[in-house]
Amino acid sequence: MRDFQFSYDRKRKHIPILEVLSNKRMRFLFAIVMLLWVAVGAQIITNKVFMKDGDIIGAFMNTNSGLMESTLEVTANYGNQYLTQEDKLSLISYLSNGLGIRFDQQAENNETAERKETVFVREAKRAKTTIKVVTVNGTSSIDAFAQNSEKVSGVTQYVMVRLTIYEDVNNDILEYQKIIKLLFEQLKVAKTNINITMQFSGAFAGNLLLETKNKMADRMIDNLNGTIVYENRQNDLYTIYAYTGLLDEYIKVDGNKINIQVAMNYDEENDTTKIYLATPIISGDW
Known part of the structure:
Protein backbone atom coordinates (compact mmCIF):
# COMPACT_ATOMS: atom_id res chain seq x y z
CA MET A 1 0.00 0.00 0.00
CA MET A 51 26.15 49.92 -27.10
CA LYS A 52 29.83 50.55 -26.64
CA ASP A 53 31.91 53.71 -26.91
CA GLY A 54 29.73 55.14 -29.66
CA ASP A 55 26.75 55.15 -27.35
CA ILE A 56 28.46 57.45 -24.86
CA ILE A 57 28.60 60.05 -27.63
CA GLY A 58 24.87 59.57 -28.19
CA ALA A 59 24.23 60.02 -24.48
CA PHE A 60 26.15 63.29 -24.53
CA MET A 61 24.52 64.58 -27.72
CA ASN A 62 21.08 64.09 -26.14
CA THR A 63 21.85 67.03 -23.85
CA ASN A 64 21.74 69.32 -26.93
CA SER A 65 24.69 71.24 -25.55
CA GLY A 66 26.69 71.03 -28.76
CA LEU A 67 29.91 69.01 -28.79
CA MET A 68 32.79 71.45 -28.29
CA GLU A 69 35.58 68.94 -27.70
CA SER A 70 36.20 65.19 -27.83
CA THR A 71 39.29 64.04 -25.97
CA LEU A 72 40.94 60.63 -26.04
CA GLU A 73 43.83 59.73 -23.75
CA VAL A 74 45.60 56.37 -24.00
CA THR A 75 48.35 55.58 -21.50
CA ALA A 76 50.44 52.40 -21.68
CA ASN A 77 52.89 50.81 -19.28
CA TYR A 78 55.81 50.11 -21.62
CA GLY A 79 57.83 48.03 -19.21
CA ASN A 80 61.06 48.38 -17.26
CA GLN A 81 63.59 48.39 -20.07
CA TYR A 82 66.10 51.19 -20.47
CA LEU A 83 65.29 53.63 -23.28
CA THR A 84 67.79 56.00 -24.80
CA GLN A 85 66.70 59.41 -26.06
CA GLU A 86 66.84 58.00 -29.60
CA ASP A 87 64.54 55.15 -28.53
CA LYS A 88 62.04 57.64 -27.13
CA LEU A 89 62.09 59.75 -30.28
CA SER A 90 61.60 56.61 -32.37
CA LEU A 91 58.56 55.69 -30.29
CA ILE A 92 57.08 59.15 -30.75
CA SER A 93 57.81 59.03 -34.47
CA TYR A 94 56.12 55.63 -34.82
CA LEU A 95 52.97 56.79 -33.02
CA SER A 96 52.73 60.16 -34.77
CA ASN A 97 53.21 58.60 -38.20
CA GLY A 98 50.53 56.05 -37.34
CA LEU A 99 48.17 58.93 -36.63
CA GLY A 100 49.08 60.64 -39.89
CA ILE A 101 51.12 63.39 -38.21
CA ARG A 102 54.55 64.35 -39.42
CA PHE A 103 57.20 64.23 -36.67
CA ASP A 104 60.14 66.57 -37.19
CA GLN A 105 62.24 65.13 -34.34
CA GLN A 106 61.51 68.22 -32.26
CA ALA A 107 60.45 67.26 -28.74
CA GLU A 108 60.59 68.98 -25.38
CA ASN A 109 62.40 67.35 -22.47
CA ASN A 110 61.36 67.86 -18.84
CA GLU A 111 63.11 66.29 -15.87
CA THR A 112 62.58 66.08 -12.11
CA ALA A 113 64.06 63.84 -9.43
CA GLU A 114 61.32 61.26 -10.00
CA ARG A 115 60.60 61.40 -13.72
CA LYS A 116 61.81 62.36 -17.17
CA GLU A 117 59.47 63.35 -19.97
CA THR A 118 59.97 63.58 -23.70
CA VAL A 119 56.97 65.43 -25.12
CA PHE A 120 55.80 66.08 -28.68
CA VAL A 121 52.86 68.44 -29.29
CA ARG A 122 51.22 69.20 -32.62
CA GLU A 123 48.36 71.70 -32.89
CA ALA A 124 46.10 72.12 -35.90
CA LYS A 125 42.93 74.07 -36.58
CA ARG A 126 40.60 71.29 -35.43
CA ALA A 127 42.82 69.13 -33.26
CA LYS A 128 45.65 68.96 -30.78
CA THR A 129 47.87 65.90 -30.35
CA THR A 130 50.27 65.22 -27.49
CA ILE A 131 52.59 62.22 -27.34
CA LYS A 132 54.72 61.60 -24.26
CA VAL A 133 57.32 59.06 -23.22
CA VAL A 134 57.70 59.20 -19.44
CA THR A 135 60.45 57.50 -17.44
CA VAL A 136 59.44 57.12 -13.79
CA ASN A 137 62.05 56.34 -11.14
CA GLY A 138 61.55 54.40 -7.91
CA THR A 139 58.07 53.41 -6.73
CA SER A 140 56.24 56.36 -8.29
CA SER A 141 53.59 55.96 -10.95
CA ILE A 142 51.76 58.27 -13.30
CA ASP A 143 48.16 59.29 -12.71
CA ALA A 144 46.60 56.84 -15.16
CA PHE A 145 48.10 53.91 -13.26
CA ALA A 146 47.53 55.23 -9.73
CA GLN A 147 44.94 52.47 -9.21
CA ASN A 148 47.58 49.75 -9.42
CA SER A 149 48.43 48.37 -6.00
CA GLU A 150 51.68 46.81 -7.13
CA LYS A 151 54.58 49.22 -7.50
CA VAL A 152 57.96 48.13 -8.81
CA SER A 153 61.27 49.64 -7.88
CA GLY A 154 63.74 50.83 -10.51
CA VAL A 155 62.57 52.42 -13.75
CA THR A 156 59.21 52.14 -15.49
CA GLN A 157 58.46 53.51 -18.95
CA TYR A 158 55.06 54.93 -19.85
CA VAL A 159 53.78 56.11 -23.22
CA MET A 160 50.82 58.48 -23.48
CA VAL A 161 48.85 59.66 -26.51
CA ARG A 162 46.32 62.43 -25.96
CA LEU A 163 44.14 63.65 -28.82
CA THR A 164 41.62 66.48 -28.63
CA ILE A 165 39.30 67.13 -31.57
CA TYR A 166 37.32 70.37 -31.66
CA GLU A 167 33.73 70.24 -32.93
CA ASP A 168 33.98 66.52 -33.67
CA VAL A 169 30.80 66.34 -35.76
CA ASN A 170 31.81 63.07 -37.46
CA ASN A 171 32.79 61.27 -34.23
CA ASP A 172 36.32 60.86 -35.56
CA ILE A 173 37.56 60.25 -32.03
CA LEU A 174 36.24 56.67 -32.20
CA GLU A 175 38.27 55.90 -35.32
CA TYR A 176 41.41 57.30 -33.73
CA GLN A 177 40.80 55.13 -30.70
CA LYS A 178 40.90 52.05 -32.93
CA ILE A 179 44.09 53.28 -34.60
CA ILE A 180 45.88 53.94 -31.31
CA LYS A 181 44.84 50.56 -29.90
CA LEU A 182 46.26 48.88 -33.01
CA LEU A 183 49.52 50.86 -32.74
CA PHE A 184 50.05 49.72 -29.15
CA GLU A 185 49.11 46.17 -30.12
CA GLN A 186 51.86 46.24 -32.77
CA LEU A 187 54.25 47.42 -30.04
CA LYS A 188 53.38 44.21 -28.14
CA VAL A 189 51.80 46.10 -25.25
CA ALA A 190 49.34 43.90 -23.35
CA LYS A 191 45.75 45.16 -23.16
CA THR A 192 45.94 44.95 -19.36
CA ASN A 193 48.77 47.50 -19.47
CA ILE A 194 46.70 50.09 -21.33
CA ASN A 195 44.35 52.65 -19.78
CA ILE A 196 41.90 54.56 -21.98
CA THR A 197 40.00 57.71 -21.07
CA MET A 198 37.42 59.31 -23.36
CA GLN A 199 35.60 62.53 -22.56
CA PHE A 200 33.29 65.03 -24.20
CA SER A 201 32.52 68.63 -23.34
CA GLY A 202 29.94 71.19 -24.40
CA ALA A 203 28.39 74.39 -23.10
CA PHE A 204 25.11 76.20 -22.54
CA ALA A 205 24.63 79.95 -22.40
CA GLY A 206 24.10 81.34 -18.91
CA ASN A 207 24.14 79.74 -15.48
CA LEU A 208 21.84 76.71 -15.58
CA LEU A 209 19.44 76.02 -12.75
CA LEU A 210 20.26 73.05 -10.53
CA GLU A 211 17.03 71.36 -11.61
CA THR A 212 18.11 71.58 -15.26
CA LYS A 213 21.54 70.16 -14.45
CA ASN A 214 19.94 67.24 -12.61
CA LYS A 215 17.66 66.41 -15.53
CA MET A 216 20.55 66.42 -18.03
CA ALA A 217 22.84 64.37 -15.79
CA ASP A 218 20.15 61.78 -15.04
CA ARG A 219 19.28 61.52 -18.73
CA MET A 220 22.90 60.82 -19.71
CA ILE A 221 23.35 58.19 -17.02
CA ASP A 222 20.00 56.55 -17.83
CA ASN A 223 20.90 56.42 -21.53
CA LEU A 224 23.97 54.39 -20.55
CA ASN A 225 22.01 52.16 -18.14
CA GLY A 226 24.24 53.50 -15.38
CA THR A 227 23.94 53.15 -11.61
CA ILE A 228 25.07 56.12 -9.52
CA VAL A 229 27.94 55.34 -7.14
CA TYR A 230 28.67 58.81 -5.74
CA GLU A 231 27.14 62.22 -6.36
CA ASN A 232 27.64 65.82 -5.31
CA ARG A 233 24.80 67.83 -6.85
CA GLN A 234 25.86 71.29 -5.78
CA ASN A 235 26.25 74.22 -8.14
CA ASP A 236 29.82 75.01 -7.14
CA LEU A 237 31.12 71.44 -7.60
CA TYR A 238 28.60 69.41 -9.56
CA THR A 239 29.86 65.89 -10.25
CA ILE A 240 28.39 62.38 -10.42
CA TYR A 241 30.21 59.05 -10.65
CA ALA A 242 28.38 55.99 -11.94
CA TYR A 243 28.92 52.50 -13.33
CA THR A 244 27.50 50.72 -16.37
CA GLY A 245 28.14 47.24 -17.72
CA LEU A 246 27.92 48.61 -21.27
CA LEU A 247 31.43 50.11 -21.18
CA ASP A 248 34.57 48.01 -20.80
CA GLU A 249 36.90 50.45 -19.06
CA TYR A 250 36.46 51.05 -15.34
CA ILE A 251 38.37 51.92 -12.19
CA LYS A 252 37.75 50.87 -8.61
CA VAL A 253 37.32 53.34 -5.75
CA ASP A 254 36.72 51.90 -2.27
CA GLY A 255 35.75 48.63 -3.90
CA ASN A 256 33.18 50.26 -6.21
CA LYS A 257 33.46 50.13 -9.99
CA ILE A 258 33.26 53.50 -11.73
CA ASN A 259 33.26 54.17 -15.47
CA ILE A 260 31.03 57.23 -15.94
CA GLN A 261 31.64 60.75 -14.69
CA VAL A 262 29.34 63.69 -15.29
CA ALA A 263 30.49 67.17 -14.26
CA MET A 264 29.25 70.72 -14.76
CA ASN A 265 30.58 74.13 -13.82
CA TYR A 266 29.77 77.75 -14.48
CA ASP A 267 32.27 79.90 -16.36
CA GLU A 268 31.50 83.36 -15.02
CA GLU A 269 33.86 85.13 -17.43
CA ASN A 270 32.08 83.76 -20.51
CA ASP A 271 28.67 83.36 -18.84
CA THR A 272 28.37 79.71 -19.89
CA THR A 273 27.71 76.43 -18.10
CA LYS A 274 30.17 73.77 -19.20
CA ILE A 275 29.12 70.13 -19.21
CA TYR A 276 31.40 67.09 -19.25
CA LEU A 277 30.83 63.37 -19.77
CA ALA A 278 33.75 60.96 -19.46
CA THR A 279 34.60 57.28 -19.20
CA PRO A 280 35.90 56.09 -16.86
CA ILE A 281 36.64 59.52 -15.30
CA ILE A 282 37.63 63.00 -16.45
CA SER A 283 41.32 63.37 -17.22
CA GLY A 284 42.83 66.74 -16.36
CA ASP A 285 41.17 69.89 -15.08
CA TRP A 286 37.51 70.74 -15.56
Whole structure:
Protein backbone atom coordinates (compact mmCIF):
# COMPACT_ATOMS: atom_id res chain seq x y z
CA MET A 1 0.00 0.00 0.00
CA ARG A 2 2.79 2.45 0.83
CA ASP A 3 4.51 1.79 -2.50
CA PHE A 4 1.25 2.24 -4.35
CA GLN A 5 0.38 5.41 -2.49
CA PHE A 6 3.82 6.93 -3.25
CA SER A 7 3.42 6.11 -6.91
CA TYR A 8 -0.06 7.60 -6.88
CA ASP A 9 1.18 10.81 -5.24
CA ARG A 10 3.93 11.21 -7.82
CA LYS A 11 1.35 11.01 -10.57
CA ARG A 12 -0.84 13.54 -8.81
CA LYS A 13 2.02 16.02 -8.75
CA HIS A 14 2.11 16.17 -12.52
CA ILE A 15 -1.63 16.61 -13.03
CA PRO A 16 -1.82 20.40 -12.41
CA ILE A 17 0.97 21.05 -14.93
CA LEU A 18 -0.70 18.89 -17.53
CA GLU A 19 -3.96 20.66 -16.90
CA VAL A 20 -2.28 24.02 -17.36
CA LEU A 21 -0.60 23.00 -20.59
CA SER A 22 -3.81 21.50 -21.92
CA ASN A 23 -5.56 24.84 -21.45
CA LYS A 24 -5.15 26.84 -24.67
CA ARG A 25 -5.30 30.18 -22.93
CA MET A 26 -2.64 29.19 -20.40
CA ARG A 27 -0.42 27.83 -23.17
CA PHE A 28 -0.72 31.15 -24.96
CA LEU A 29 0.19 33.11 -21.81
CA PHE A 30 3.11 30.79 -21.15
CA ALA A 31 4.40 31.37 -24.68
CA ILE A 32 4.11 35.15 -24.23
CA VAL A 33 6.11 34.98 -20.99
CA MET A 34 8.82 32.92 -22.67
CA LEU A 35 8.99 35.37 -25.58
CA LEU A 36 9.37 38.27 -23.16
CA TRP A 37 12.25 36.52 -21.40
CA VAL A 38 13.91 35.85 -24.75
CA ALA A 39 13.44 39.50 -25.73
CA VAL A 40 14.98 40.70 -22.47
CA GLY A 41 17.93 38.36 -22.92
CA ALA A 42 18.42 39.48 -26.51
CA GLN A 43 18.32 43.13 -25.45
CA ILE A 44 21.00 42.53 -22.82
CA ILE A 45 23.22 40.83 -25.41
CA THR A 46 22.56 43.61 -27.92
CA ASN A 47 23.51 46.24 -25.36
CA LYS A 48 26.76 44.49 -24.54
CA VAL A 49 27.69 44.05 -28.21
CA PHE A 50 26.53 47.28 -29.82
CA MET A 51 26.15 49.92 -27.10
CA LYS A 52 29.83 50.55 -26.64
CA ASP A 53 31.91 53.71 -26.91
CA GLY A 54 29.73 55.14 -29.66
CA ASP A 55 26.75 55.15 -27.35
CA ILE A 56 28.46 57.45 -24.86
CA ILE A 57 28.60 60.05 -27.63
CA GLY A 58 24.87 59.57 -28.19
CA ALA A 59 24.23 60.02 -24.48
CA PHE A 60 26.15 63.29 -24.53
CA MET A 61 24.52 64.58 -27.72
CA ASN A 62 21.08 64.09 -26.14
CA THR A 63 21.85 67.03 -23.85
CA ASN A 64 21.74 69.32 -26.93
CA SER A 65 24.69 71.24 -25.55
CA GLY A 66 26.69 71.03 -28.76
CA LEU A 67 29.91 69.01 -28.79
CA MET A 68 32.79 71.45 -28.29
CA GLU A 69 35.58 68.94 -27.70
CA SER A 70 36.20 65.19 -27.83
CA THR A 71 39.29 64.04 -25.97
CA LEU A 72 40.94 60.63 -26.04
CA GLU A 73 43.83 59.73 -23.75
CA VAL A 74 45.60 56.37 -24.00
CA THR A 75 48.35 55.58 -21.50
CA ALA A 76 50.44 52.40 -21.68
CA ASN A 77 52.89 50.81 -19.28
CA TYR A 78 55.81 50.11 -21.62
CA GLY A 79 57.83 48.03 -19.21
CA ASN A 80 61.06 48.38 -17.26
CA GLN A 81 63.59 48.39 -20.07
CA TYR A 82 66.10 51.19 -20.47
CA LEU A 83 65.29 53.63 -23.28
CA THR A 84 67.79 56.00 -24.80
CA GLN A 85 66.70 59.41 -26.06
CA GLU A 86 66.84 58.00 -29.60
CA ASP A 87 64.54 55.15 -28.53
CA LYS A 88 62.04 57.64 -27.13
CA LEU A 89 62.09 59.75 -30.28
CA SER A 90 61.60 56.61 -32.37
CA LEU A 91 58.56 55.69 -30.29
CA ILE A 92 57.08 59.15 -30.75
CA SER A 93 57.81 59.03 -34.47
CA TYR A 94 56.12 55.63 -34.82
CA LEU A 95 52.97 56.79 -33.02
CA SER A 96 52.73 60.16 -34.77
CA ASN A 97 53.21 58.60 -38.20
CA GLY A 98 50.53 56.05 -37.34
CA LEU A 99 48.17 58.93 -36.63
CA GLY A 100 49.08 60.64 -39.89
CA ILE A 101 51.12 63.39 -38.21
CA ARG A 102 54.55 64.35 -39.42
CA PHE A 103 57.20 64.23 -36.67
CA ASP A 104 60.14 66.57 -37.19
CA GLN A 105 62.24 65.13 -34.34
CA GLN A 106 61.51 68.22 -32.26
CA ALA A 107 60.45 67.26 -28.74
CA GLU A 108 60.59 68.98 -25.38
CA ASN A 109 62.40 67.35 -22.47
CA ASN A 110 61.36 67.86 -18.84
CA GLU A 111 63.11 66.29 -15.87
CA THR A 112 62.58 66.08 -12.11
CA ALA A 113 64.06 63.84 -9.43
CA GLU A 114 61.32 61.26 -10.00
CA ARG A 115 60.60 61.40 -13.72
CA LYS A 116 61.81 62.36 -17.17
CA GLU A 117 59.47 63.35 -19.97
CA THR A 118 59.97 63.58 -23.70
CA VAL A 119 56.97 65.43 -25.12
CA PHE A 120 55.80 66.08 -28.68
CA VAL A 121 52.86 68.44 -29.29
CA ARG A 122 51.22 69.20 -32.62
CA GLU A 123 48.36 71.70 -32.89
CA ALA A 124 46.10 72.12 -35.90
CA LYS A 125 42.93 74.07 -36.58
CA ARG A 126 40.60 71.29 -35.43
CA ALA A 127 42.82 69.13 -33.26
CA LYS A 128 45.65 68.96 -30.78
CA THR A 129 47.87 65.90 -30.35
CA THR A 130 50.27 65.22 -27.49
CA ILE A 131 52.59 62.22 -27.34
CA LYS A 132 54.72 61.60 -24.26
CA VAL A 133 57.32 59.06 -23.22
CA VAL A 134 57.70 59.20 -19.44
CA THR A 135 60.45 57.50 -17.44
CA VAL A 136 59.44 57.12 -13.79
CA ASN A 137 62.05 56.34 -11.14
CA GLY A 138 61.55 54.40 -7.91
CA THR A 139 58.07 53.41 -6.73
CA SER A 140 56.24 56.36 -8.29
CA SER A 141 53.59 55.96 -10.95
CA ILE A 142 51.76 58.27 -13.30
CA ASP A 143 48.16 59.29 -12.71
CA ALA A 144 46.60 56.84 -15.16
CA PHE A 145 48.10 53.91 -13.26
CA ALA A 146 47.53 55.23 -9.73
CA GLN A 147 44.94 52.47 -9.21
CA ASN A 148 47.58 49.75 -9.42
CA SER A 149 48.43 48.37 -6.00
CA GLU A 150 51.68 46.81 -7.13
CA LYS A 151 54.58 49.22 -7.50
CA VAL A 152 57.96 48.13 -8.81
CA SER A 153 61.27 49.64 -7.88
CA GLY A 154 63.74 50.83 -10.51
CA VAL A 155 62.57 52.42 -13.75
CA THR A 156 59.21 52.14 -15.49
CA GLN A 157 58.46 53.51 -18.95
CA TYR A 158 55.06 54.93 -19.85
CA VAL A 159 53.78 56.11 -23.22
CA MET A 160 50.82 58.48 -23.48
CA VAL A 161 48.85 59.66 -26.51
CA ARG A 162 46.32 62.43 -25.96
CA LEU A 163 44.14 63.65 -28.82
CA THR A 164 41.62 66.48 -28.63
CA ILE A 165 39.30 67.13 -31.57
CA TYR A 166 37.32 70.37 -31.66
CA GLU A 167 33.73 70.24 -32.93
CA ASP A 168 33.98 66.52 -33.67
CA VAL A 169 30.80 66.34 -35.76
CA ASN A 170 31.81 63.07 -37.46
CA ASN A 171 32.79 61.27 -34.23
CA ASP A 172 36.32 60.86 -35.56
CA ILE A 173 37.56 60.25 -32.03
CA LEU A 174 36.24 56.67 -32.20
CA GLU A 175 38.27 55.90 -35.32
CA TYR A 176 41.41 57.30 -33.73
CA GLN A 177 40.80 55.13 -30.70
CA LYS A 178 40.90 52.05 -32.93
CA ILE A 179 44.09 53.28 -34.60
CA ILE A 180 45.88 53.94 -31.31
CA LYS A 181 44.84 50.56 -29.90
CA LEU A 182 46.26 48.88 -33.01
CA LEU A 183 49.52 50.86 -32.74
CA PHE A 184 50.05 49.72 -29.15
CA GLU A 185 49.11 46.17 -30.12
CA GLN A 186 51.86 46.24 -32.77
CA LEU A 187 54.25 47.42 -30.04
CA LYS A 188 53.38 44.21 -28.14
CA VAL A 189 51.80 46.10 -25.25
CA ALA A 190 49.34 43.90 -23.35
CA LYS A 191 45.75 45.16 -23.16
CA THR A 192 45.94 44.95 -19.36
CA ASN A 193 48.77 47.50 -19.47
CA ILE A 194 46.70 50.09 -21.33
CA ASN A 195 44.35 52.65 -19.78
CA ILE A 196 41.90 54.56 -21.98
CA THR A 197 40.00 57.71 -21.07
CA MET A 198 37.42 59.31 -23.36
CA GLN A 199 35.60 62.53 -22.56
CA PHE A 200 33.29 65.03 -24.20
CA SER A 201 32.52 68.63 -23.34
CA GLY A 202 29.94 71.19 -24.40
CA ALA A 203 28.39 74.39 -23.10
CA PHE A 204 25.11 76.20 -22.54
CA ALA A 205 24.63 79.95 -22.40
CA GLY A 206 24.10 81.34 -18.91
CA ASN A 207 24.14 79.74 -15.48
CA LEU A 208 21.84 76.71 -15.58
CA LEU A 209 19.44 76.02 -12.75
CA LEU A 210 20.26 73.05 -10.53
CA GLU A 211 17.03 71.36 -11.61
CA THR A 212 18.11 71.58 -15.26
CA LYS A 213 21.54 70.16 -14.45
CA ASN A 214 19.94 67.24 -12.61
CA LYS A 215 17.66 66.41 -15.53
CA MET A 216 20.55 66.42 -18.03
CA ALA A 217 22.84 64.37 -15.79
CA ASP A 218 20.15 61.78 -15.04
CA ARG A 219 19.28 61.52 -18.73
CA MET A 220 22.90 60.82 -19.71
CA ILE A 221 23.35 58.19 -17.02
CA ASP A 222 20.00 56.55 -17.83
CA ASN A 223 20.90 56.42 -21.53
CA LEU A 224 23.97 54.39 -20.55
CA ASN A 225 22.01 52.16 -18.14
CA GLY A 226 24.24 53.50 -15.38
CA THR A 227 23.94 53.15 -11.61
CA ILE A 228 25.07 56.12 -9.52
CA VAL A 229 27.94 55.34 -7.14
CA TYR A 230 28.67 58.81 -5.74
CA GLU A 231 27.14 62.22 -6.36
CA ASN A 232 27.64 65.82 -5.31
CA ARG A 233 24.80 67.83 -6.85
CA GLN A 234 25.86 71.29 -5.78
CA ASN A 235 26.25 74.22 -8.14
CA ASP A 236 29.82 75.01 -7.14
CA LEU A 237 31.12 71.44 -7.60
CA TYR A 238 28.60 69.41 -9.56
CA THR A 239 29.86 65.89 -10.25
CA ILE A 240 28.39 62.38 -10.42
CA TYR A 241 30.21 59.05 -10.65
CA ALA A 242 28.38 55.99 -11.94
CA TYR A 243 28.92 52.50 -13.33
CA THR A 244 27.50 50.72 -16.37
CA GLY A 245 28.14 47.24 -17.72
CA LEU A 246 27.92 48.61 -21.27
CA LEU A 247 31.43 50.11 -21.18
CA ASP A 248 34.57 48.01 -20.80
CA GLU A 249 36.90 50.45 -19.06
CA TYR A 250 36.46 51.05 -15.34
CA ILE A 251 38.37 51.92 -12.19
CA LYS A 252 37.75 50.87 -8.61
CA VAL A 253 37.32 53.34 -5.75
CA ASP A 254 36.72 51.90 -2.27
CA GLY A 255 35.75 48.63 -3.90
CA ASN A 256 33.18 50.26 -6.21
CA LYS A 257 33.46 50.13 -9.99
CA ILE A 258 33.26 53.50 -11.73
CA ASN A 259 33.26 54.17 -15.47
CA ILE A 260 31.03 57.23 -15.94
CA GLN A 261 31.64 60.75 -14.69
CA VAL A 262 29.34 63.69 -15.29
CA ALA A 263 30.49 67.17 -14.26
CA MET A 264 29.25 70.72 -14.76
CA ASN A 265 30.58 74.13 -13.82
CA TYR A 266 29.77 77.75 -14.48
CA ASP A 267 32.27 79.90 -16.36
CA GLU A 268 31.50 83.36 -15.02
CA GLU A 269 33.86 85.13 -17.43
CA ASN A 270 32.08 83.76 -20.51
CA ASP A 271 28.67 83.36 -18.84
CA THR A 272 28.37 79.71 -19.89
CA THR A 273 27.71 76.43 -18.10
CA LYS A 274 30.17 73.77 -19.20
CA ILE A 275 29.12 70.13 -19.21
CA TYR A 276 31.40 67.09 -19.25
CA LEU A 277 30.83 63.37 -19.77
CA ALA A 278 33.75 60.96 -19.46
CA THR A 279 34.60 57.28 -19.20
CA PRO A 280 35.90 56.09 -16.86
CA ILE A 281 36.64 59.52 -15.30
CA ILE A 282 37.63 63.00 -16.45
CA SER A 283 41.32 63.37 -17.22
CA GLY A 284 42.83 66.74 -16.36
CA ASP A 285 41.17 69.89 -15.08
CA TRP A 286 37.51 70.74 -15.56
